[in-house]
Amino acid sequence: MKRLPLWGLALFLFFSTIFSYGQKKEHYYNVDKEVTVKGTIKEIKMEPLYKNTSPFLIIILKENKTETIFNVEISPVWFFDHDFHQGEYLVVKGSLYTSEENVQNIIAREVQFSGQTLLLRDKHGFPNWRGGKGQMTRKGKRKRDFS
Amino acid sequence: MERRKGANDQEGEKKKGLFVKKKALFLFFFLPLIGIVLLFFVLSTVNRSYIKTKVEDLVKEQLRSTAEILKTNISHYLSENYQADEIFELYSGEENIYYMALLDDEKNILGWKSQFEGYLPLSRKTLIEKESWVIDSPVGKIYNFFSSFTAPDNKTYHIYLGYSLVNLEEMMAYSKRNFIILFSVIAGIGIVFFLGIYRIQAYYMKKEKETEKEKREKERFREISAFTSGIAHEIKNPLNSLSLLLELLQKKSPGELRKDVTQGRTEVQKISRIIDLFSAALKPMNLQKEKFVLKDLIEDIFESLRRKGFSMSVDLQYSEDKEVILHADKGLMSQVFLNLLKNSLEATEKGAVRVHAKDHRKKVTITITDSGKGMSDEEKMHIFEPFSSHKKQGMGVGLYLAKKIIEAHQGRISFDSHIGQGTSFSIQITGG
Numbered sequence: 001m002k003r004l005p006l007w008g009l010a011l012f013l014f015f016s017t018i019f020s021y022g023q024k025k026e027h028y029y030n031v032d033k034e035v036t037v038k039g040t041i042k043e044i045k046m047e048p049l050y051k052n053t054s055p056f057l058i059i060i061l062k063e064n065k066t067e068t069i070f071n072v073e074i075s076p077v078w079f080f081d082h083d084f085h086q087g088e089y090l091v092v093k094g095s096l097y098t099s100e101e102n103v104q105n106i107i108a109r110e111v112q113f114s115g116q117t118l119l120l121r122d123k124h125g126f127p128n129w130r131g132g133k134g135q136m137t138r139k140g141k142r143k144r145d146f147s
Numbered sequence: 148m149e150r151r152k153g154a155n156d157q158e159g160e161k162k163k164g165l166f167v168k169k170k171a172l173f174l175f176f177f178l179p180l181i182g183i184v185l186l187f188f189v190l191s192t193v194n195r196s197y198i199k200t201k202v203e204d205l206v207k208e209q210l211r212s213t214a215e216i217l218k219t220n221i222s223h224y225l226s227e228n229y230q231a232d233e234i235f236e237l238y239s240g241e242e243n244i245y246y247m248a249l250l251d252d253e254k255n256i257l258g259w260k261s262q263f264e265g266y267l268p269l270s271r272k273t274l275i276e277k278e279s280w281v282i283d284s285p286v287g288k289i290y291n292f293f294s295s296f297t298a299p300d301n302k303t304y305h306i307y308l309g310y311s312l313v314n315l316e317e318m319m320a321y322s323k324r325n326f327i328i329l330f331s332v333i334a335g336i337g338i339v340f341f342l343g344i345y346r347i348q349a350y351y352m353k354k355e356k357e358t359e360k361e362k363r364e365k366e367r368f369r370e371i372s373a374f375t376s377g378i379a380h381e382i383k384n385p386l387n388s389l390s391l392l393l394e395l396l397q398k399k400s401p402g403e404l405r406k407d408v409t410q411g412r413t414e415v416q417k418i419s420r421i422i423d424l425f426s427a428a429l430k431p432m433n434l435q436k437e438k439f440v441l442k443d444l445i446e447d448i449f450e451s452l453r454r455k456g457f458s459m460s461v462d463l464q465y466s467e468d469k470e471v472i473l474h475a476d477k478g479l480m481s482q483v484f485l486n487l488l489k490n491s492l493e494a495t496e497k498g499a500v501r502v503h504a505k506d507h508r509k510k511v512t513i514t515i516t517d518s519g520k521g522m523s524d525e526e527k528m529h530i531f532e533p534f535s536s537h538k539k540q541g542m543g544v545g546l547y548l549a550k551k552i553i554e555a556h557q558g559r560i561s562f563d564s565h566i567g568q569g570t571s572f573s574i575q576i577t578g579g
Contacts, residue, residue: 028259028267050264073265107265124268126284 026097029107029125035096037070037106039063041088046077054078061090061106071105075120079129088113095125176345180337187333191326199319207279210290210310218296218306221249226299231258243311245289250305257304269293269307281312288312372429379422379429386422390415428533428544432555434476438579441471441504441513448484457492461517462499471504471511474579479552486545487515487572494519494570511578516571522564530562 027049043060050056057074072092074080084090091112097105109125111118121127217238224234231249235258238244246267248259254274261267268282268291279292290310297303393412400408442465449463473480484502491500498518505512522530533547553560558576 026256027265028256028261028269029265031268031270032272053264056264121266122285124282124284125266126268126286127264127266128285130263131286 026099027105027107029095029109029121030097031095031124033096034093034109035106036091036093037061037063037072038065038089038091039070041084041086041090042069043086044084049073057084059084059090061092068104071103072111073105073107074111074118075108075127075129079120080118082113082116082118084113173345176341176348180341184330184334184337188330191330195322195326198322202315202318206312206315207290210292210308211279213310214292214294214306214308217247217308218294221304221306222296222298225304232260234258235260243314244308245286245311246307246309248307250307252303252305254305259307261309267307268309286311286313287316372431376426376429379426383419383422386415386419390419424544428548428551432476432479432552434479434555436474437477438472438474439477441473441511442467444473444477444481445484445502445504448481448488451485452488452492457489460497461492461495463488463492464499464501465503466501467504467506469506471506471513472579473511473576475556475576476552479555483549483552483574484515486549490545491515491517491519491570491572494521506578509578511574511576513574513576514571515574516569518569521566521568521570523566527562527564531560 039061041059042062045058045060046055047058048055049058054076057077059072059074061070061072062068063070070092072090072094092106092108093110094106094108097107099105107121107125109119109121109123111120119128221234224237234249235247238247239260242262245263246259246261248267248269249257251257254271256269259267268289274293278294279290282289282291290312292308292310293305295303295305390412393408393415397405397408397412445465449465452463488500488502495517496519500515500517503514503516531546531550533544550560553574553576556576558574560572560574562570562572564570
């Protein structure tokens with residue numbers, strides 16, 4: 001994964017607090033629109049997506065068969081310790097929505113890479129990084145999965 | 148062999164009977180306990196379940212009412228041309244509302260708000276089925292409510308809400324915890340109480356059995372005593388006649404026969420003494436109680452033993468914390484101490500035989516300790532049994548009689564002995 005310099009991260013966090021976020025109509029985990037996409041990482045970004053939360057890791061994923069580009073919303077960067085890198089193969093399970101700019105977006109629930117699985121949300125889309133009864137075993141995984 | 152087998156079978160049956168009784172007794176106390184505990188459990192569970200259902204219904208009813216108020220408010224804001232996102236911002240302080248969404252008549256989302264990033268568990272499949280439902284989440288149960296309303300512009304809208312049921316869950320958890328504590332306490336007290344009653348009952352049943360057995364044995368002993376006393380009496384008369392005859396014969400017999408006749412007379416006298424001891428052992432105790440000073444009695448016995456040459460190389464010592472007065476049959480008690488002291492002196496080659504007496508609240512304890520050879524385990528097992536002497540001389544009734552006399556005084560006699568270290572007899576008896 002391309003690492004941001006420290007000053008870059010600080011600047012990023014500063015701007016992330018002053019910008020307004022406004023939740024887009026379709027930008028929620030829609031359980032009726034779950035898809036599984038397999039592809040390779042084209043680009044890695046960090047973006048402020050929700051109000052009062054730290055920046056999210058966004059992976060630009062190119063699907064292998066159709067070469068469709070997806071913006072995959074992973075989680076806050078502190079939630080896992082894996083360094084994603086360009087060209088890495090991923091299997092993403094999540095909720096698909098198309099933005100007004102006709103961009104395909106996926107809110108990821110589960111990410112598989114190098115034989116590991118990163119559980120990000122439960123079956124209803126509840127984010128695993130938001131506490132609850134489970135305890136972290138390793139970043140990105142919990143003892144108790146509600147899905 | 149057959150007889151032994153029969154006896155073993157009988158004992159086995161007896162034991163089995165006792166076990167069955169014990170089991171029945173245990174069940175008699177244990178089953179009511181289980182019954183009470185189960186009844187409490189069932190009643191509490193039904194009660195808790197009823198209260199839980201009622202509380203849930205109340206909470207849901209309250210949430211439904213809140214939703215109705217919310218619908219009215221939203222309808223009002225819509226009529227004033229507020230956007231959905233603006234309306235939801237007004238409710239941002241509502242901690243119990245995890246998420247809410249406004250949908251148009253075709254159930255397309257116009258706006259939504261959630262306390263958790265991207266979390267809006269709205270599925271069209273669920274909407275077809277019901278108006279309200281509960282889902283599990285890592286932050287507890289969430290009550291979902293979906294309802295439609297008509298705004299002043301005559302358009303139909305739907306509102307979708309997710310309420311936190313954390314407070315209800317906490318209340319239920321508190322109730323469950325209290326139930327478990329109460330149940331454990333009641334079960335614990337019940338177990339202790341019933342086990343206590345069971346043990347008391349079992350103790351009294353055992354005592355009753357022992358008393359019954361003792362009574363039967365006493366009865367048997369009385370019968371045997373009467374029978375053997377009769378035999379002893381019948382033997383004693385001819386023996387006396389025989390002794391007199393031998394005495395006459397001894398006087399009139401020629402010199403070469405006199406020695407044999409004398410020996411015969413000695414043997415007859417020996418048989419007579421044995422019968423006297425036997426009769427004494429069987430005779431029921433008729434206590435003639437009086438008050439006397441223990442020290443005087445012991446000193447008299449010491450003197451008597453010294454005269455008989457018992458205490459040549461062994462020192463006889465008496466000590467007491469304060470003057471001890473006994474209220475007992477002096478003659479019989481004298482026999483007890485004489486027997487015990489004679490035994491101690493015979494077992495001790497050198498050293499001392501000590502008698503110590505103490506009186507604590509009219510309970511007198513007299514200890515006779517020697518520094519003799521001590522007793523083997525085999526000797527200890529039969530020490531108070533009649534005619535079981537390990538000495539070369541003696542009938543083996545001394546300790547049997549001592550025990551019988553002490554028990555007739557409602558006292559107790561016990562001993563402690565170690566090979567090579569000596570023996571100590573202890574008598575507990577009521578003081579005067």
